[in-house]
Amino acid sequence: MTKAHVYNRDHINTDEIIPARYLNTDDQAELAKHCLEDLDAEFVKKVQADDVIVAGEDFGCGSSREHAIWAIRGVGIQTVIAKSFARIFYRNAINNGFYLIESAEAAEKIKDGDELEIDYEAGLIKDQTAGIDIRFNPLPDFALEIINDGGLLEHIKKTAD
Amino acid sequence: MGMTITEKILARAANKNSVRPGELVDAQLDVVLFIDVTGPPAVSMLETRGIDKVFDREKIIVTPDHFQPAKDIKSAELHKRLDQWARRHNIKYYYKLGRAGVCHALLPEQGHIRPGEVIIGPDSHTCTYGAFAAFSTGVGSTDLAAAIATGKLWFRVPASMKFVLSGKLGPGVYSKDVILAVIARIGVDGTLYKAMEFTGSALKSMSMEARMTMTNMAIEAGAKNGIIGFDQTTKQYLDEHLKDKKDYTIYESNSDAKYEEVEEFDCSKIEPMVALPHLPSNGVTISECSAKQMDQAYIGSCTNGRIEDLRIAAKILKGKQVAIRTIIVPATPTIWKQAKDEDLFDIFYDAGCVIAAPTCGACLGGFMGVLAEGEKCVSTTNRNFVGRMGHPKSEVYLASPATAAASAIEGKLTDPREYL
Numbered sequence: 001m002t003k004a005h006v007y008n009r010d011h012i013n014t015d016e017i018i019p020a021r022y023l024n025t026d027d028q029a030e031l032a033k034h035c036l037e038d039l040d041a042e043f044v045k046k047v048q049a050d051d052v053i054v055a056g057e058d059f060g061c062g063s064s065r066e067h068a069i070w071a072i073r074g075v076g077i078q079t080v081i082a083k084s085f086a087r088i089f090y091r092n093a094i095n096n097g098f099y100l101i102e103s104a105e106a107a108e109k110i111k112d113g114d115e116l117e118i119d120y121e122a123g124l125i126k127d128q129t130a131g132i133d134i135r136f137n138p139l140p141d142f143a144l145e146i147i148n149d150g151g152l153l154e155h156i157k158k159t160a161d
Numbered sequence: 162m163g164m165t166i167t168e169k170i171l172a173r174a175a176n177k178n179s180v181r182p183g184e185l186v187d188a189q190l191d192v193v194l195f196i197d198v199t200g201p202p203a204v205s206m207l208e209t210r211g212i213d214k215v216f217d218r219e220k221i222i223v224t225p226d227h228f229q230p231a232k233d234i235k236s237a238e239l240h241k242r243l244d245q246w247a248r249r250h251n252i253k254y255y256y257k258l259g260r261a262g263v264c265h266a267l268l269p270e271q272g273h274i275r276p277g278e279v280i281i282g283p284d285s286h287t288c289t290y291g292a293f294a295a296f297s298t299g300v301g302s303t304d305l306a307a308a309i310a311t312g313k314l315w316f317r318v319p320a321s322m323k324f325v326l327s328g329k330l331g332p333g334v335y336s337k338d339v340i341l342a343v344i345a346r347i348g349v350d351g352t353l354y355k356a357m358e359f360t361g362s363a364l365k366s367m368s369m370e371a372r373m374t375m376t377n378m379a380i381e382a383g384a385k386n387g388i389i390g391f392d393q394t395t396k397q398y399l400d401e402h403l404k405d406k407k408d409y410t411i412y413e414s415n416s417d418a419k420y421e422e423v424e425e426f427d428c429s430k431i432e433p434m435v436a437l438p439h440l441p442s443n444g445v446t447i448s449e450c451s452a453k454q455m456d457q458a459y460i461g462s463c464t465n466g467r468i469e470d471l472r473i474a475a476k477i478l479k480g481k482q483v484a485i486r487t488i489i490v491p492a493t494p495t496i497w498k499q500a501k502d503e504d505l506f507d508i509f510y511d512a513g514c515v516i517a518a519p520t521c522g523a524c525l526g527g528f529m530g531v532l533a534e535g536e537k538c539v540s541t542t543n544r545n546f547v548g549r550m551g552h553p554k555s556e557v558y559l560a561s562p563a564t565a566a567a568s569a570i571e572g573k574l575t576d577p578r579e580y581l
C-alpha cells in the first residue's frame with residue numbers, strides 16, 4: 001500500500017530533508033533516521049515502505065548534499081511528487097536511479113493519507129482514496145535511461161562496455 | 162543567432178560549434194573540486210564498483226572544509242577517508258589542515274580558477290567561480306564520482322537570464338546587498354535551472370571578492386550557474402593569483418545572444434539589505450527590520466569570509482565593543498594571515514570577537530557557533546533555512562559584513578551607515 005505524505009509547501013529544502021548536523025556520515029540507514037526531521041519530526045514514525053512524499057514548488061532546494069536522496073530512499077519512499085524540483089536535487093535523484101514525478105495537478109489534488117497506485121511507464125497516478133486518475137509527463141528519455149540502468153555510475157559502466 | 166557566454170563555454174567543452182538551451186551535452190571538465198562531506202561518499206561509490214582511478218591527478222583539487230578541523234569522530238572518519246584517497250592517487254593539489262580552507266575562497270586564491278573553463282564541485286556554492294567568466298556548477302556525490310573517474314559530465318544547456326546592474330553603490334552598500342535585493346525580487350526559484358548572467362556598469366567598481374559574493378548566491382535563486390564577463394579587474398586578479406597554468410580563453414556573450422528574461426537594477430537605489438528567516442528571498446531594507454534583537458553575529462563563509470569582508474567589518478568594529486557573541490571566520494589560511502598581518506585581529510580581539518580557524522563551521526550548523534533554541538544570528542552567510550545554523554527554532558538573518566559588524570556592536574539589526 002502506497003500512502004501519500006503531503007506537505008503543502010514550496011521550497012522544502014535540503015536542510016529540512018536532512019539537517020547538516022547529520023552530514024558527518026554517509027550511511028543510508030543512519031541518515032534515514034533523521035529524514036525530514038526539521039520539517040516534521042513525526043515523519044519517520046509514520047512513513048512506511050513504498051509511501052510517497054507530495055510537495056509544492058522547488059522541492060529539494062539548497063545544498064548539493066546527495067544525503068537528501070539517501071535519507072528519503074533510506075526510509076523506503078518510492079518517489080517524490082512535486083510541482084517542481086530544485087536542480088541539484090533533481091539531478092541527484094536521477095543519478096541515484098530514483099524516480100521523481102513533476103506534476104502541479106498531482107501536488108494539488110492528492111490529500112494527505114490518500115492511497116495511490118503509480119504506473120511510471122504510463123505516467124498515471126491512481127488516487128484510490130479520492131477515486132481520481134492523474135496523468136503526468138514521464139521524465140525525459142535521457143533521465144529514464146539512467147534510472148533504468150540503476151543510476152549514473154551503472155549507466156556509465158554500461159555505455160563504456 | 163549569437164550565443165551567451167555560458168553557451169559558448171559549454172559548446173567548447175562539448176567539442177561543438179554551438180549549443181542551444183535545452184540541449185544535452187557531455188562536457189569535458191577542467192577542474193573538479195573534492196571536499197570532506199560529499200567527496201568520501203563518491204570514493205566509496207567508485208570503490209564498491211571496483212573503480213579506483215582518477216581522470217587527472219592535477220585537475221582534482223582537494224580540501225577538507227565543512228567540518229575541518231574534525232568536529233567529532235564521524236567527521237574525523239570522513240577526513241581520514243579523504244586523506245587516504247588523496248594520498249593513494251597522489252593528488253597534486255591537496256590542501257591539508259594548515260593550508261585547507263573554505264573551498265570557494267581557496268580555489269580562486271590559489272590560482273585554480275581560469276576563465277572559459279568548466280568547473281564542478283560537490284557543493285551547491287560551486288557557482289561562485291562564475292565570477293571569473295567560467296562555467297561552474299554544484300553537483301552531488303554520484304556526479305563527483307563520475308567526474309573523478311571519467312573527467313566528463315552530462316549537462317542540459319541552461320537558458321540564460323540577464324541581470325543588468327547599473328548605477329553606483331551608495332556608502333555602506335555592498336555586493337551582498339545587491340544579490341539579496343536581486344533574490345528578493347525574483348525569489349528562491351527565480352532562475353531555476355538557468356544561467357544567471359550579471360552585467361552592467363555597477364560591476365566595474367566591484368572587486369573580484371565582491372563579484373564572488375554575488376555569483377556565490379546564484380544557487381539561492383535556483384540557478385545552475387552564475388556568471389560575470391571578463392574585464393581588467395578579472396585580469397588583474399588572475400595575474401596575481403594564477404600559478405602553474407596561466408593561459409586561458411576569454412568568452413563573451415554576443416550582442417544578439419538570446420536571454421529568457423532581462424532584469425534591471427539601479428544599484429544606486431539599493432539600501433543595506435537583510436534576508437529575514439527562513440528564505441534568502443525574504444530580503445528587506447535595514448530600515449524595515451532595524452532594532453530586532455540578536456544573540457550572535459557571524460562573519461565568514463564562502464559568501465563573505467574573504468579579506469575584503471574582514472577589512473569592512475574591522476573598519477566598523479575598530480575601537481568599539483560588541484554587545485553579542487561575535488565570531489570571525491577567515492575563510493582560508495592566507496586570509497587568516499593577511500588579517501593578522503594587517504592587525505585586523507587586534508581590532509577584533511579588542512572589540513570582544515573570537516577568531517576561528519578557516520572552516521565552513523557554523524554556516525551550515527556544523528560547529529564553532531551553533532545556535533540554541535530561539536536564538537537569532539545576523540550572519541554574512543548564504544542560507545537562512547529552518548535549522549540552518551543550529552536548533553530548528555533558531556533564526557538566521559543574512560546581511561553584509563558591514564551590517565553584521567554594526568549589528569554586533571548594537572546587539573540588534575543596525576544600519577551600517579551609522580558607523581561609517
